[in-house]
Amino acid sequence: MSESSGKKGASRRQFLTSVAAVGAGAVAAGAARAAAPDPLITEVQDWARATGDGVDATPYGLPIEYEGDVIRRNVEWLTADTISSINFTPIHALDGTITPQGCAFERHHSGAIALKKEDYRLMINGLVDQPLVFSYADLERFPRENHVYFCECAANSGMEWAGAQLNGAQFTHGMIHNMEYSGVSLRTLLEEAGLGAAGDLKDKWVYVEGADASSNGRSIPMEKALDDCLIAFKANGEALRKEHGYPVRLVVPGWEGNMWVKWLRRIEVMDGPVESREETSKYTDTLEDGTSRKWTWVMDAKSVVTSPSPQAPITHGAGPLVITGLAWSGRGAITGVDVSVDGGKSWQPARLAAPGQDKALTRFYLDITWDGSEMLLQSRARDASGYVQPTKAQLREVRGLNSIYHNNAIQTWWVKASGEAENVEVS
Amino acid sequence: MSKFPNLTLTASIAALILAMPAWAGNYGLGRPALPEEIAAWDVDVSPDGTGLPEGSGSVEDGEAIFADYCAICHGDFAEGVDNWPKLAGGADTLDREDPLKTVGSYWPYLTTTWDYVHRSMPFGNAQTLTPNEVYAIVAYILYSNDLVDDDFVLSNENLLDVEMPNAEGFIVDDRETSEAHFWTAEPCMTGCKDTVEITMRAAVLDVTPEETRAKKVQELIRRTRPEPSREDVTAAAVPADQPATEVAASAEVDPELAAAGETVFKKCKACHQVGDDAKNKTGPILNGIVGASAGHVDGFKYSKAMQEAAEGGLVWSDAELAAFLAKPKSYMKGTKMSFAGLKKDEDIEAVIAYLKSFQ
Numbered sequence: 001m002s003e004s005s006g007k008k009g010a011s012r013r014q015f016l017t018s019v020a021a022v023g024a025g026a027v028a029a030g031a032a033r034a035a036a037p038d039p040l041i042t043e044v045q046d047w048a049r050a051t052g053d054g055v056d057a058t059p060y061g062l063p064i065e066y067e068g069d070v071i072r073r074n075v076e077w078l079t080a081d082t083i084s085s086i087n088f089t090p091i092h093a094l095d096g097t098i099t100p101q102g103c104a105f106e107r108h109h110s111g112a113i114a115l116k117k118e119d120y121r122l123m124i125n126g127l128v129d130q131p132l133v134f135s136y137a138d139l140e141r142f143p144r145e146n147h148v149y150f151c152e153c154a155a156n157s158g159m160e161w162a163g164a165q166l167n168g169a170q171f172t173h174g175m176i177h178n179m180e181y182s183g184v185s186l187r188t189l190l191e192e193a194g195l196g197a198a199g200d201l202k203d204k205w206v207y208v209e210g211a212d213a214s215s216n217g218r219s220i221p222m223e224k225a226l227d228d229c230l231i232a233f234k235a236n237g238e239a240l241r242k243e244h245g246y247p248v249r250l251v252v253p254g255w256e257g258n259m260w261v262k263w264l265r266r267i268e269v270m271d272g273p274v275e276s277r278e279e280t281s282k283y284t285d286t287l288e289d290g291t292s293r294k295w296t297w298v299m300d301a302k303s304v305v306t307s308p309s310p311q312a313p314i315t316h317g318a319g320p321l322v323i324t325g326l327a328w329s330g331r332g333a334i335t336g337v338d339v340s341v342d343g344g345k346s347w348q349p350a351r352l353a354a355p356g357q358d359k360a361l362t363r364f365y366l367d368i369t370w371d372g373s374e375m376l377l378q379s380r381a382r383d384a385s386g387y388v389q390p391t392k393a394q395l396r397e398v399r400g401l402n403s404i405y406h407n408n409a410i411q412t413w414w415v416k417a418s419g420e421a422e423n424v425e426v427s
Numbered sequence: 428m429s430k431f432p433n434l435t436l437t438a439s440i441a442a443l444i445l446a447m448p449a450w451a452g453n454y455g456l457g458r459p460a461l462p463e464e465i466a467a468w469d470v471d472v473s474p475d476g477t478g479l480p481e482g483s484g485s486v487e488d489g490e491a492i493f494a495d496y497c498a499i500c501h502g503d504f505a506e507g508v509d510n511w512p513k514l515a516g517g518a519d520t521l522d523r524e525d526p527l528k529t530v531g532s533y534w535p536y537l538t539t540t541w542d543y544v545h546r547s548m549p550f551g552n553a554q555t556l557t558p559n560e561v562y563a564i565v566a567y568i569l570y571s572n573d574l575v576d577d578d579f580v581l582s583n584e585n586l587l588d589v590e591m592p593n594a595e596g597f598i599v600d601d602r603e604t605s606e607a608h609f610w611t612a613e614p615c616m617t618g619c620k621d622t623v624e625i626t627m628r629a630a631v632l633d634v635t636p637e638e639t640r641a642k643k644v645q646e647l648i649r650r651t652r653p654e655p656s657r658e659d660v661t662a663a664a665v666p667a668d669q670p671a672t673e674v675a676a677s678a679e680v681d682p683e684l685a686a687a688g689e690t691v692f693k694k695c696k697a698c699h700q701v702g703d704d705a706k707n708k709t710g711p712i713l714n715g716i717v718g719a720s721a722g723h724v725d726g727f728k729y730s731k732a733m734q735e736a737a738e739g740g741l742v743w744s745d746a747e748l749a750a751f752l753a754k755p756k757s758y759m760k761g762t763k764m765s766f767a768g769l770k771k772d773e774d775i776e777a778v779i780a781y782l783k784s785f786q
Contacts, residue, residue: 073636074636075636076636076690077510077634077636078510079510080500080508080509080510080511080693081510081511081693081694083550084550109547110547110550110551110553123460123464123465123468123469124457124460125460125465125468125469126469130452130459131459131460131465132452132457132458132459132460133457133458133459133460133464134456134457135457138456138457141454141456142454142456163627163632164627164628164629164632165629165632165634166629166634166635166636167629167630167635168635171635171636188453191452191453192452192453192454192456192457193452193457194452207471209468209471213547213550213551213553213554214547214553215546215547215553215554217471217546265468266468266469268469268471270473272473272474272475273473274471274472274473274474274542275473275474275535275536275538275539276471276539276542276543277539277540277542277543277547280534280535280536280539280597281528281530281533281534281539284597286521286526286528288522289522290521290522290526290596291521291596291597291598292521292533292596292597292598293597293598293599293600293601293602294597294598294599294600295599295600296600296602297600298600298602300602300609310629310635338614338616342623343623344619344620344623345618345619345620345621345623346616346617346618346619347614347615347616347617347619348616376623376625380614382614385610386610386611387609387610388609388610388611388614390606390609394609398605398606401524402521402524402525402526414625414628422628422629422630423628423629424625424626424627424628424629425625425626425627426623426624426625426626427620427622427623427624427626
């Protein structure tokens with residue numbers, strides 16, 4: 001809560017005072033009664049007298065200054081340099097399911113590059129009938145599709161394997177965003193180059209590579225490549241942002257974010273995986289006995305309560321309280337989310353804002369009357385494959401503490417009587 | 428790298444197809460990729476060695492190249508600087524707490540190392556190394572991991588013969604079997620456990636960024652502010668024999684900028700130290716460097732170029748230091764400082780502000 005700049009948000013003391021005042025009123029009389037007429041109502045305010053900004057004051061609009069704390073944040077000690085680093089979506093402050101591009105998390109291996117559409121080239125080569133080069137304009141002439149998908153970094157919640165570390169949903173679960181992509185299916189482009197030369201497609205692979213200095217490359221089995229992968233050039237209706245791979249990125253629905261190669265420049269049909277750095281030395285999950293799982297592409301079902309949470313405390317005292325959060329699964333649609341306020345002793349089904357969509361974020365709500373006592377808040381996601389989000393203890397039992405990636409354990413927030421919340425682990 | 432036997436064949440296929448009105452594509456969009464274009468971009472190397480170009484490099488050559496291009500982040504002995512990846516060590520740590528995953532202890536294929544160094548390194552100047560340089564660097568990384576002797580020469584002929592210690596250490600994703608019990612379909616809803624206790628709290632560790640950052644800034648403010656008493660300042664960072672005027676000068680440091688400079692300074696820490704316990708390492712101590720005469724640190728063996736500059740009266744003013752840090756080797760031909768330079772003006776300004784806090 002304590003921002004170094006000072007102007008953002010109320011101080012802790014102000015926060016506690018307001019909780020005490022409102023809380024007392026709410027408990028005593030149900031709907032609080034005003035002691036005196038509210039000058040915001042009885043006096044004519046500046047904004048009601050004078051005129052506001054004209055059109056074109058901001059030709060491309062940004063959030064109003066009062067929302068200035070709803071921003072991506074970085075955890076400095078995680079990486080050596082921001083050029084090869086990650087930041088976090090402020091999920092604690094968002095609602096609905098679509099992540100605005102401007103605050104959707106970034107992960108770069110060699111920084112975000114500025115690549116013009118005119119300079120963009122996409123090559124398809126390898127075991128294809130005709131190696132091809134497409135310009136950006138070429139891509140816009142293929143039949144287009146629109147899909148909403150979540151993109152989650154495999155390392156999301158990775159700092160929490162050994163214990164509760166970071167105090168905020170943004171930091172524990174913010175390596176995720178959810179956007180509506182417009183683009184061309186990878187299948188369409190592969191078929192344009194012709195897959196006859198590849199022979200039996202069952203054991204074939206597609207290697208995808210970015211144009212930036214990291215040359216991030218990943219091997220994808222042909223089955224997935226022909227299933228639902230998308231060559232995307234728009235997100236949430238507008239061009240991709242530079243930090244998300246402008247002008248073209250790959251979308252690999254339900255699979256770890258590292259495979260969603262940004263600034264996509266090359267697609268190679270191969271008869272085996274490249275076993276690149278990012279699919280051997282990184283993005284592999286070391287188990288307790290020292291062996292490591294590779295090709296752990298699918299993101300398991302997961303959920304988190306985004307509010308209340310450490311960065312989004314309860315400020316209104318006892319009474320009606322909206323508990324809300326996000327759930328998702330790389331194996332399909334979310335079918336249900338359960339919420340516990342007692343650390344997992346008992347659960348109640350949350351209300352899904354809309355039926356779960358395939359490999360996309362689902363918003364859930366649990367509307368309760370809070371009695372003002374402390375809670376151990378948890379959420380538990382279920383998906384269409386019958387998978388139920390495990391506890392941390394269950395995950396550790398199979399995987400130990402050194403996995404780094406793919407931590408999809410149930411998260412606990414200790415919500416105190418003051419309304420403040422803290423990241424904890426429970427028995 | 429595709430397995431077409433050679434470019435000539437690919438070229439002839441392309442020529443054949445170019446001669447035809449259109450290829451089999453459904454939409455006829457795009458154009459055939461030329462062999463030269465494929466050769467320029469298709470440089471990935473597979474575990475069976477496909478894609479490895481002819482060439483070789485020795486451990487000895489690799490040591491020198493590594494010192495020039497890699498040591499700044501990965502350390503002279505591939506031991507890693509700060510949070511930059513450690514490339515050596517970690518043998519037999521994979522089943523322990525906090526395993527050390529390096530090329531030697533973890534990477535299953537040496538082709539991956541060759542491919543990655545060739546395509547993605549050096550950081551900030553990628554895709555500039557020649558195949559022979561890459562063979563040499565990889566040879567040196569192997570040597571740093573005690574996997575080859577110091578007279579070893581790595582080439583496309585013997586790369587696949589090198590045994591990687593963790594080659595057999597991987598299994599394919601088995602979650603659907605080893606974690607089959609997570610597919611429970613109907614989870615427990617009531618009476619799931621008798622008691623619940625908090626076993627760990629994030630506030631105890633206190634590593635959440637904003638708080639950490641605020642603390643750092645406060646610490647810097649404390650260190651750089653002459654008030655409330657001389658004792659505090661002296662105890663914090665300023666040597667007792669510094670004249671008061673220099674303390675006043677350091678008070679002008681913008682703490683936010685200095686905090687940013689501390690981050691930039693991570694790039695320098697491999698070779699330079701600051702603060703009370705600073706010692707000369709690969710580079711000299713930098714306490715009091717801003718405003719000091721060049722080559723002023725006792726006991727450090729400066730390059731001939733730096734000694735000459737010192738005799739010529741060079742003083743490290745903000746401007747001179749900024750010019751040096753932007754491109755050390757262009758600014759002073761012959762300097763020992765093997766650092767490419769800071770690209771961003773704001774980084775230079777910040778790191779100078781940070782250095783001023785150690786006057």
